Amino acid sequence: GQSLEQPSEVTAVEGAIVQINCTYQTSGFYGLSWYQQHDGGAPTFLSYNALDGLEETGRFSSFLSRSDSYGYLLLQELQMKDSASYFCAVRNQGGKLIFGQGTELSVKP
Amino acid sequence: DTAVSQTPKYLVTQMGNDKSIKCEQNLGHDTMYWYKQDSKKFLKIMFSYNNKELIINETVPNRFSPKSPDKAHLNLHINSLELGDSAVYFCASSQEIGIQYFGPGTRLTVT
Numbered sequence: 001g002q003s004l005e006q007p008s009e010v011t012a013v014e015g016a017i018v019q020i021n022c023t024y025q026t027s028g029f030y031g032l033s034w035y036q037q038h039d040g041g042a043p044t045f046l047s048y049n050a051l052d053g054l055e056e057t058g059r060f061s062s063f064l065s066r067s068d069s070y071g072y073l074l075l076q077e078l079q080m081k082d083s084a085s086y087f088c089a090v091r092n093q094g095g096k097l098i099f100g101q102g103t104e105l106s107v108k109p
Numbered sequence: 110d111t112a113v114s115q116t117p118k119y120l121v122t123q124m125g126n127d128k129s130i131k132c133e134q135n136l137g138h139d140t141m142y143w144y145k146q147d148s149k150k151f152l153k154i155m156f157s158y159n160n161k162e163l164i165i166n167e168t169v170p171n172r173f174s175p176k177s178p179d180k181a182h183l184n185l186h187i188n189s190l191e192l193g194d195s196a197v198y199f200c201a202s203s204q205e206i207g208i209q210y211f212g213p214g215t216r217l218t219v220t
Contacts, residue, residue, distance in 0.1 A: 032207075033209075037150075041213075042199060043152065050207070089207075091206045095206060096157070096206070099151070101149070102151075
C-alpha cells in the first residue's frame with residue numbers, strides 16, 4: 001500500500017525554526033515534494049527532492065533520506081505569513097503525486 | 110499572465126444537475142491534472158493527461174468526464190451531481206511530476 005505520515009498540527013512563534021517531518025511507504029519512489037497552502041488558496045510548490053540530502057531555498061529547506069523513507073521541511077525565521085498547511089507528496093512509480101494529510105502550521109506572535 | 114487558470118471559482122448547484130469546470134495553462138507544460146480536495150483538506154488525484162492523452166484515471170465515478178482539446182486545456186464535466194461531490198477541485202500542470210503548478214480552485218457546492 002501507499003501511505004504518508006506527517007503531524008496534523010504544529011505551533012511555533014515568530015522568528016523560530018520549525019521542522020515538519022514526513023515518513024512514507026510507497027510502491028516505487030521517485031521523489032518527495034512539499035507544497036504550501038494558505039486557507040482558501042491553492043497549493044503552491046515549495047521543493048522537490050529526488051536524491052538524498054538537503055536542498056535550501058531561502059528560509060525553507062527540505063531534506064530526504066531514501067533509506068529511511070523519511071523527509072522533512074525546515075522553516076527558519078518564521079513569519080506570521082508562514083501560517084498555512086504544508087503537504088508532503090511522494091512521486092511514485094505510477095507517475096502520480098500522492099499527498100499526505102497536511103500539517104497545519106500556526107505561527108504566533 | 111496567470112500560469113494556471115480555472116473557471117468558475119465558485120459553483121453552487123442542485124443535485125442532479127450537470128456542470129463543467131474549465132482549466133487553462135500558459136506554462137507550456139505537457140501534463141495536466143484534476144485533483145479533488147475534500148473538507149478535511151485531503152488532496153487526491155482524479156485524472157492526468159499528457160499531451161491530450163489520458164494517462165491516469167483514478168477510481169472516480171464515471172459521472173466525471175475529463176476532456177483535453179489541446180495540451181493547454183483540460184476541462185472536467187460532471188453529470189448528475191451528488192451531495193458528496195461538494196469539494197474544491199484543483200487543476201494543475203507540470204513538466205516534471207513532482208513540481209506541479211495549481212490553479213486557484215473551483216469550490217463546488219451541491220445542494
